[in-house]
Amino acid sequence: MDIVVDNLSHRYGQTDVLDGITFELKGGEIVCIIGPSGCGKSTLLRFIGGLEQPTSGRILIAGSPPAGSLNPLTYIFQDFALLPWRTVEGNVSLVLEDHGIKGGKADAIIDDVLRRTKLSDFRKALPRQLSGGMKQRVAIARALSVNPAVMLMDEPLSALDSQTRELLLDDLIELWTRERFSACYVTHNLAEAVRLGHKIIVLSRRPGRIRQIVRIDMPLDERAGRIAELETTQRHLWNLMREEARAADMELSDVA
Numbered sequence: 001m002d003i004v005v006d007n008l009s010h011r012y013g014q015t016d017v018l019d020g021i022t023f024e025l026k027g028g029e030i031v032c033i034i035g036p037s038g039c040g041k042s043t044l045l046r047f048i049g050g051l052e053q054p055t056s057g058r059i060l061i062a063g064s065p066p067a068g069s070l071n072p073l074t075y076i077f078q079d080f081a082l083l084p085w086r087t088v089e090g091n092v093s094l095v096l097e098d099h100g101i102k103g104g105k106a107d108a109i110i111d112d113v114l115r116r117t118k119l120s121d122f123r124k125a126l127p128r129q130l131s132g133g134m135k136q137r138v139a140i141a142r143a144l145s146v147n148p149a150v151m152l153m154d155e156p157l158s159a160l161d162s163q164t165r166e167l168l169l170d171d172l173i174e175l176w177t178r179e180r181f182s183a184c185y186v187t188h189n190l191a192e193a194v195r196l197g198h199k200i201i202v203l204s205r206r207p208g209r210i211r212q213i214v215r216i217d218m219p220l221d222e223r224a225g226r227i228a229e230l231e232t233t234q235r236h237l238w239n240l241m242r243e244e245a246r247a248a249d250m251e252l253s254d255v256a
């Protein structure tokens, strides 16, 4: 399933937030969205997920979601959003229950996603017993359980320490290499963007406009070993963003 964001603009009251955003997310592709604070990255993700409607422009969906997809567009948030009183399997089964899936069928799906996210041994654990990285794995397992066409990931690693982030990045790449999923991935972290993105959409400060779409052809599973080559791209991204990031930062300081 492909998603086309077609000339999307949005304003909240008097504030222009996004302006003329057009790009394509192809099936099996990870598109990263970067840009200064407040430029509209999360807002754009909400439009793609259909949670809100833009002032103008369209989100077009081409093709069908994977067979058996319960929820074609599924979010993964920074704060994991787990129910603290439910075990790991209970958190995953919750979304299946929402779709009326119980018993043996639910167990088979839970087994599968916990195995894929290396959580099989933690099935009965409660969120408070898990590290931040493990909690985010549960959130990823829960997202995978609905067999989504596209995962909408809003800074999924930003609440984690740098070592855990690195481990989860490796896990995401391994997961993608085994079975290609599509994702729209919002991040502030340029190193993450160059490790994960097939395409990186660089937004200007608010109102967010596309400054550049940077494609990276290097296979995802080779990137960890070719960091030096990726650094050139990372520097290019930072050069595109630096002045605007500083201006956005000053703007936030003024408000405070």
Ligand SMILES: Nc1ncnc2c1ncn2[C@@H]1O[C@H](COP(=O)(O)OP(=O)(O)OP(=O)(O)O)[C@@H](O)[C@H]1O
Pocket (backbone or CB within 6 Å): 012, 017, 035, 036, 037, 038, 039, 040, 041, 042, 043, 044, 206
């Ligand atoms: N529901 C809303 N009502 C009014 N204004 C909003 C709403 N949601 C977001 N905004 C404003 O829209 C702008 C873009 O917000 P958004 O959260 O999408 O930016 P962002 O790029 O994701 O920010 P950050 O990088 O800091 O997470 C901000 O100025 C924000 O205050």
